Amino acid sequence: MLAAAINPNLATWSVGPVASEIERQSVQWIAELLNYPRDAGGLLVSGGTIANITALLAARRALLGSAIRQHGLQNGPVHQYRFYATPETHAWLEEAVDIMGFGESAITRVETDELLRMDTAHLSACIARDRQAGHVPLVVVASAGTVSTGAIDPINAIAEICTQEKLWFHIDGCYGAAAAVLASAPRDLQHLGLADSIAMDAHKWLYVPLEAGCVLLKDKNHLIDTFAHETGYYPVSDEQNPLPVGYRDQGVQTSRGFRALKVWMCLRQAGREGYVAMIGDNIDLAQRLAGLIGKTADLDLRYHGLSIVTFRFNPGLEVLAEITVADQSEPDSDDLLNRINQDILKKLQAEGWAYPSHAHIGNEFLIRVCITNFRSSARDIDLLPAKVVDLGRSLI
Numbered sequence: 139m140l141a142a143a144i145n146p147n148l149a150t151w152s153v154g155p156v157a158s159e160i161e162r163q164s165v166q167w168i169a170e171l172l173n174y175p176r177d178a179g180g181l182l183v184s185g186g187t188i189a190n191i192t193a194l195l196a197a198r199r200a201l202l203g204s205a206i207r208q209h210g211l212q213n214g215p216v217h218q219y220r221f222y223a224t225p226e227t228h229a230w231l232e233e234a235v236d237i238m239g240f241g242e243s244a245i246t247r248v249e250t251d252e253l254l255r256m257d258t259a260h261l262s263a264c265i266a267r268d269r270q271a272g273h274v275p276l277v278v279v280a281s282a283g284t285v286s287t288g289a290i291d292p293i294n295a296i297a298e299i300c301t302q303e304k305l306w307f308h309i310d311g312c313y314g315a316a317a318a319v320l321a322s323a324p325r326d327l328q329h330l331g332l333a334d335s336i337a338m339d340a341h342k343w344l345y346v347p348l349e350a351g352c353v354l355l356k357d358k359n360h361l362i363d364t365f366a367h368e369t370g371y372y373p374v375s376d377e378q379n380p381l382p383v384g385y386r387d388q389g390v391q392t393s394r395g396f397r398a399l400k401v402w403m404c405l406r407q408a409g410r411e412g413y414v415a416m417i418g419d420n421i422d423l424a425q426r427l428a429g430l431i432g433k434t435a436d437l438d439l440r441y442h443g444l445s446i447v448t449f450r451f452n453p454g455l456e457v458l459a460e461i462t463v464a465d466q467s468e469p470d471s472d473d474l475l476n477r478i479n480q481d482i483l484k485k486l487q488a489e490g491w492a493y494p495s496h497a498h499i500g501n502e503f504l505i506r507v508c509i510t511n512f513r514s515s516a517r518d519i520d521l522l523p524a525k526v527v528d529l530g531r532s533l534i
């Protein structure tokens with residue numbers, strides 16, 4: 139309400155100096171929470187997709203030089219550039235390579251281990267194979283908390299490979315990076331500072347109302363090199379009147395609203411301690427749910443990462459065989475379980491009793507619970523497994 143009433147424009151520093159400083163401080167505080175360098179560059183954007191795309195645009199400019207801004211990909215010999223990521227990476231990556239002009243075929247998919255984390259031996263093999271084929275590797279994208287299961291790619295090992303291979307290291311931490319605030323954070327989350335760039339969503343696990351994403355770059359000059367344009371109509375900095383670089387020169391947007399105020403207020407209200415408590419609680423609840431599912435007959439716990447738990451109703455082969463005699467499908471096929479679990483989820487959502495989402499991993503349709511609400515309580519969690527089993531049994 140305040141931001142709407144004041145309605146500053148954060149395009150250039152001089153038209154919104156106080157608001158710009160509030161954004162600068164919010165970005166700096168987010169960097170501190172993530173153990174990212176305090177002097178990193180960065181800005182707030184609408185969400186994680188745009189934060190990730192902004193980082194990759196900066197990577198493209200940093201790796202391919204200033205000519206890319208003048209001539210695009212039509213400058214010089216045509217190369218097959220390559221971006222490396224696992225199949226678990228969120229779909230923003232397809233959008234990014236598409237709109238940057240590389241095309242989706244520029245993504246080399248790296249295999250994952252049994253916990254759906256990037257297999258770094260395969261990453262090295264892919265880079266070597268691509269170089270041998272004459273392609274030009276550019277960027278490795280790691281996830282710090284994948285969208286489906288909360289898997290964290292091996293940040294340290296990937297950082298080493300990027301250094302050796304001279305590749306840009308980007309981390310998509312939209313969902314999980316905020317958990318770096320915990321002293322008990324998984325080891326790889328404690329090393330986000332190894333990345334050249336990070337995208338994170340304040341509107342996910344910093345509990346800020348939509349829309350609030352954040353992109354961080356270790357070297358702030360990359361943003362300016364990528365996005366600054368001189369014009370005859372915006373204020374320019376000179377020796378007599380030096381001005382901080384405005385946000386229109388650091389991102390895609392020109393006119394920009396005061397989304398920083400809500401981010402700044404949440405950060406001030408909760409503080410580091412508040413986030414440690416709230417994020418820690420969410421993770422404990424996920425742990426509790428995973429434990430309950432593990433103990434509940436007819437439920438299979440599939441994956442558990444940070445505050446995400448995926449599972450499915452599975453009454454076992456004997457029961458499935460009886461159903462499939464009637465409908466003539468394979469008794470142990472995932473198809474049947476997928477259909478049952480889809481129906482369970484539809485019913486749960488329609489009733490409004492709880493609203494889990496879903497994940498597709500391999501051939502399996504899974505029920506997915508992602509706890510990023512500080513009002514979620516043990517009571518919500520404790521009732522869910524039995525409810526899913528009841529619904530499942532009523533459907534077979």
Ligand SMILES: Cc1ncc(COP(=O)(O)O)c(C=O)c1O
Nearest residue numbers: 185186187228283284285312313
């Ligand atoms: C890991 C990850 N990356 C990126 C995104 C996209 O973020 P946004 O919806 O804010 O654009 C999401 C959204 O769920 C996500 O979980």
